[in-house]
Amino acid sequence: MIDAFSELCELGYFGRAGLELLTGLVRQEVQRFPVLEPGPGWTREAVLETVQSFFAARGKAVTAAVLAQASDVDSMARILRRSVRNYLISEARKTPSGAVRRKIEDLLAAAGEFARVPSGQPGEGRWHLAGSAATPWAGDLHPLVEAAYAVPGVRAVRWSGSRRSPMASDQALAEILRAVLKAAQGSMDSAQLTAVLLRRFPVAVEHADAALDEASYELAVAPLEDRPDIVAEVTDLAREVYGQMSASQRALLPHLDKPVEDQMEVLGVGRTQAYDVARRLKALLQELIGADGLRDEIGLEVLRLCVVNP
Amino acid sequence: MRDNGSDIPDELLRAAADAAAPALTRSAQRERFGPPANWQIRPGQLWRAAWDDVTLLVLIVSAGPEAVSAVPATVEPAAEDEDSLIVDASRTALDEPVTIWGGLTRQLRLEVLDRPVDTIGADVAAWVSERSGVPRGCRAGAEPASPFEADAEVRAMAADDMAYLASARSWAAGLDYAAAAGPAAAAPSRSQLVELQRRLGRALPDVLALVDGTRPPTAAGEITALREVLGHVPHVRAPAHGLVAELSHPRWRPAARAFARRGDRSESEARLAMAYEISGGSMAARQTGDQEPAWRDRVQRWVQAQGLEDAGW
Numbered sequence: 103m104i105d106a107f108s109e110l111c112e113l114g115y116f117g118r119a120g121l122e123l124l125t126g127l128v129r130q131e132v133q134r135f136p137v138l139e140p141g142p143g144w145t146r147e148a149v150l151e152t153v154q155s156f157f158a159a160r161g162k163a164v165t166a167a168v169l170a171q172a173s174d175v176d177s178m179a180r181i182l183r184r185s186v187r188n189y190l191i192s193e194a195r196k197t198p199s200g201a202v203r204r205k206i207e208d209l210l211a212a213a214g215e216f217a218r219v220p221s222g223q224p225g226e227g228r229w230h231l232a233g234s235a236a237t238p239w240a241g242d243l244h245p246l247v248e249a250a251y252a253v254p255g256v257r258a259v260r261w262s263g264s265r266r267s268p269m270a271s272d273q274a275l276a277e278i279l280r281a282v283l284k285a286a287q288g289s290m291d292s293a294q295l296t297a298v299l300l301r302r303f304p305v306a307v308e309h310a311d312a313a314l315d316e317a318s319y320e321l322a323v324a325p326l327e328d329r330p331d332i333v334a335e336v337t338d339l340a341r342e343v344y345g346q347m348s349a350s351q352r353a354l355l356p357h358l359d360k361p362v363e364d365q366m367e368v369l370g371v372g373r374t375q376a377y378d379v380a381r382r383l384k385a386l387l388q389e390l391i392g393a394d395g396l397r398d399e400i401g402l403e404v405l406r407l408c409v410v411n412p
Numbered sequence: 413m414r415d416n417g418s419d420i421p422d423e424l425l426r427a428a429a430d431a432a433a434p435a436l437t438r439s440a441q442r443e444r445f446g447p448p449a450n451w452q453i454r455p456g457q458l459w460r461a462a463w464d465d466v467t468l469l470v471l472i473v474s475a476g477p478e479a480v481s482a483v484p485a486t487v488e489p490a491a492e493d494e495d496s497l498i499v500d501a502s503r504t505a506l507d508e509p510v511t512i513w514g515g516l517t518r519q520l521r522l523e524v525l526d527r528p529v530d531t532i533g534a535d536v537a538a539w540v541s542e543r544s545g546v547p548r549g550c551r552a553g554a555e556p557a558s559p560f561e562a563d564a565e566v567r568a569m570a571a572d573d574m575a576y577l578a579s580a581r582s583w584a585a586g587l588d589y590a591a592a593a594g595p596a597a598a599a600p601s602r603s604q605l606v607e608l609q610r611r612l613g614r615a616l617p618d619v620l621a622l623v624d625g626t627r628p629p630t631a632a633g634e635i636t637a638l639r640e641v642l643g644h645v646p647h648v649r650a651p652a653h654g655l656v657a658e659l660s661h662p663r664w665r666p667a668a669r670a671f672a673r674r675g676d677r678s679e680s681e682a683r684l685a686m687a688y689e690i691s692g693g694s695m696a697a698r699q700t701g702d703q704e705p706a707w708r709d710r711v712q713r714w715v716q717a718q719g720l721e722d723a724g725w
Contacts, residue, residue: 120428146419157424164488170506181488189489247557301561372576
C-alpha cells in the first residue's frame, strides 16, 4: 500500500492514506483538550468530524505546507501534528465564550453609551457607540485587539473560587468595549466583541500546550485532589492561579530565573522557544497576580505548588 | 456515506481533493526545475532545507560557493511579526500567503538544502537585505497583539530550526588538508603489493589506491594489513576543495541519498565515499599538473555511470 507521503506527492492532495494519517493524529491530539470533548466522548465519528472541521479551516494551507516542506512520511506527520495542535488551541479558545458573551451583553445593555442598531437597518441588533456611526463593521480583528490592549490600567479581578477565567472589573470592561467600538467605527455583534475580548484576555484559553512529553504532561495536569501525598495547605488564590497554568508553565516556573539553557532542558525545546514560553509565563503571572500587596506571598505559594507537583 | 475498506467519508475525500496544490506535485516540480543535475541556487528562490529530522522552507537571500544566506518561510499556521513580509498567494506556486521572517537570517551550508520549491522573486530577497520598500504583491507584517498569540510560537520554532540547520556539521569536516603527505614513504616493493592483494583479497588497482592514499581504509582488516605489511598506514589525501564544494551542492543530494541507501551508509558517509571514488579517477590529472578538473562534469559522469541520475526524484 502506498504511504501517505508518496500518495500526496503524486496526487497533490490528501488521499485516503493521507486522511487516515491525519485522522490518527487528530485522535491523539484531541486528548489534550478536554474542553473540546463531546458528550459521548471521542468516538471515531467525533474524531472524523473534527478532521472535517480542521480541513475546512486549514486544508488548503496545510496541503501546500506539507507538499513544500515535508521530505518523508515522518516529517509529514510532524508538520500535520503542529497544525492540528494549533487549530485545536484556537478552537479551545472559543469555548469559554458563553459566559464572556453574556457578561458583555449585560454590560452593553446596562450602559447608556452603547446603543443597538434598530430593526430594518443594516446590521440590525448589533452594538455601536450611541451617537456614532452604526454601519456594520467587517474586517481584521487585529487592530481592535490592539485597541483593547491600549486601554490603560486594566487589572485582573481576584475571583472567589470559581474556575472561570479572570476578567477585569465591569468598569474596565466597559472602557475596553468603548475603545473597541471606537476603533471599529461601526457596529459589531456580541460574538465579534466576544472574540476580541477573548484575545485580550487569553488567560482564559491557556488550556493546553505542546511543549511537554506525554509523561510529564500527565503528571502536570493531574488535579491536586488526586495526589494524597500533598498535605500542605494552600491559599485559595494560589491554588486557582496554579489551576490556570498549563503543564509547561508549571514545569518551568521553578526555573524561571535560571539560564535559558536550564529552561531548554526542562521543556525539551530550543532556545527561542524556551524564551517564548518564559515570556508567556511572566505575562500570565502578571495578568493573574497583578501588582497588589500580596503578590509575593501568592507567587511563593504558586511556586511551592509547582515544585511539589510539577 | 462510506466507501468499502475505509470509513473516510466521501465529503472529506472531496474536500481534500478540492484543497489540491497541483503545482507542488512531484511531476510538476520535475517539469519546472528539471533534473537535479540542472538545479541552480538563486536569490528569491524558496528551497526546502532538511537535516536530521528538521525540515524547513527557506528563502534564499544570497548564494555563495559553500553557503547561502537564508531566512525561514512559513505557510501554516499563518503567523507574522513586525520584521516579516507576507507574500501574497498569487505570487507563489503554493497558492497560499507565505510569511518571510526577515529577522531570522542565517548562513546555511549548501548541503542542508534539499530541493527547490518555488521562485518568489529577487525583489523579496532584496527586501530582506535592504528593506528599501515593500515589494509588489506583498505587505509588511505586524507585531502580534500579545505574547499569547500563535505568531510567537511559530516564529520561535522557525528560529530554532534555522539555528539547528546553521549548526549542521559538514560531511567534509573531518578531512585533514593541513597535514602534508608527511615524510615521503618508500614505494612498496612488488612482494609487499602481492602480499597485500593476498591478505585483502583485492585486485592490484584497489590495493594501489590504498597504498597511495587515494582511498581511505574502511575496514579494520585493511588497516591491520597495511600496518603489518608496509609498516605504516598511508596518509590519506583529502579530496580537492573544488570537488568537496561541488559534491555539497544540493543538485547531487538525491544521488548521494540513493548511494547511501545502496551501501547502507549515512548521507555524509556516502558523500565522502563518492568524493574518494571520483577523486581517485582524477588523481592522474592532478599528478601530471593539469588544471583543476571541471568537477561538475566529473561528478555528473560518475553519477551517470552509477545509474543514480534519476534517483529519488
